[in-house]
Amino acid sequence: MDWDKLRIFHAVAERGSLTHAGDVLHLSQSAVSRQIRALEESLNVTLFHRHARGLILTEQGELLFDATTAMVKRLDATAARIRDSEDEVFGELRVTTTMGFGTLWLAPRLARLYETYPALKIDLMLEERVLDLPMREADVAIRMKEPSQADLIRKRLMQIKMRLYATPEYLAKAGMPTTMEDMSQHRLICQHPGTAQVAAGALLVAELMSHDVPSTLHVNNYFGVLQAVLNHLGIGVMPDYITEDFPHLVRVLPDVESGEVPVFLAYPEELRHSKRVSAFRDFVMDEIIEFRRKHEQ
Structure with missing residues (x-):
């Protein structure tokens, strides 16, 4: 043909x-x-x-x-x-991850990657849909569960948990809950239990909703949940990695949290020797190590 x-x-x-x-x-x-x-x-x-x-x-x-x-x-x-046969790291790299992780954890850290590789062009695709890496819908993915597609190199980065957070201003006005039953006196900000999200987060939300929560705000990504919490609208269910960039948020009901959610980085086998992919992978791993160090202090 x-x-x-x-x-x-x-x-x-x-x-x-x-x-x-x-x-x-x-x-x-x-x-x-x-x-x-x-x-x-x-x-x-x-x-x-x-x-x-x-x-x-x-x-x-x-x-x-x-x-x-x-x-x-x-x-x-x-x-x-x-192109990756050259020694210099440059050109386009298509990275896909969820809206929450991409906006709240990854994007704020990219300045350090660009400082090292100023000729890199990153196309950051933030969506809950799992893109097909072997079919080259993206070059690298960061996902909240282990990828099931074949012919992928995958690396477990860390594990996160969903927890409850609110601003001091909201708590000063509405009071600090001390038991799950106290959630019946507060507005809960979260993703709807039936929407696409990590299973551990959905289970936590469903448990909270069983305590006759009178008012809710559902947002279909954690960035939106964070914005509502920062504006003192209620208590939000969010991933624990947000605490580094928003240390003033108060953790509510410290004994209440979701199960562990694994975070994986994956890319096609055929990009094993890609210098762009290697540079991005190493950057993310370094940031994860620094993130863990701060959390362990």
Whole structure:
């Protein structure tokens, strides 16, 4: 199968337009159209439905687009490995992690990484969805459970726990709870037990909610929970790593906490020798060591 035709097909499928694909490929619309017709004739199938608003893939077109997408990602991975043959650490590194960990722990520390590698370009993707590393949706992942995908190098970084925190101002006004039953006198700020989150956190929230909590604020990530707590809205369920950057927060009900939540760093086997990945991995490990040292003091 002609790679040039596949490359043109992929651009058209990605953009849904002969004109837009031609702009990216520096080809005329008629040249792009000829290549698509030739590919359809060679395969004896129709790859696109022509629609007034653009081109829509047929079922056969979807199958071919899946294949070309995989090819493009593999080529990108190969290009990354070739670039990483240089001694200098530079270029793009796509890192995925959760909204909470990315905003509250990782992002505030990245200045030190950029000081060492100023030519590094980090694309930080914060979402709860687990991206497919072998398919190169990201280069490195930091996740709150061990990745199940095959062909990944994984490193356990640390373990965290979900605990209860509030501001001194809120507690001065509403009072300090001393038992779980006292939560019936307070507003609880947390993720909804049914939303995507670590199981240990969901279990803790469910236990707290069983004590007739009269008022709640549900936020779908821990960054939002923190902002509500900092503005004295109530008692928040948050990961314990926030205490380093917000030491004025008061831990509420010190005996109440979730089970341990493991934090893993993972990346594809094929990026084992990537200097960008190695630089990021070593940076995170150094930060973890410093984080543990401060917590043990």
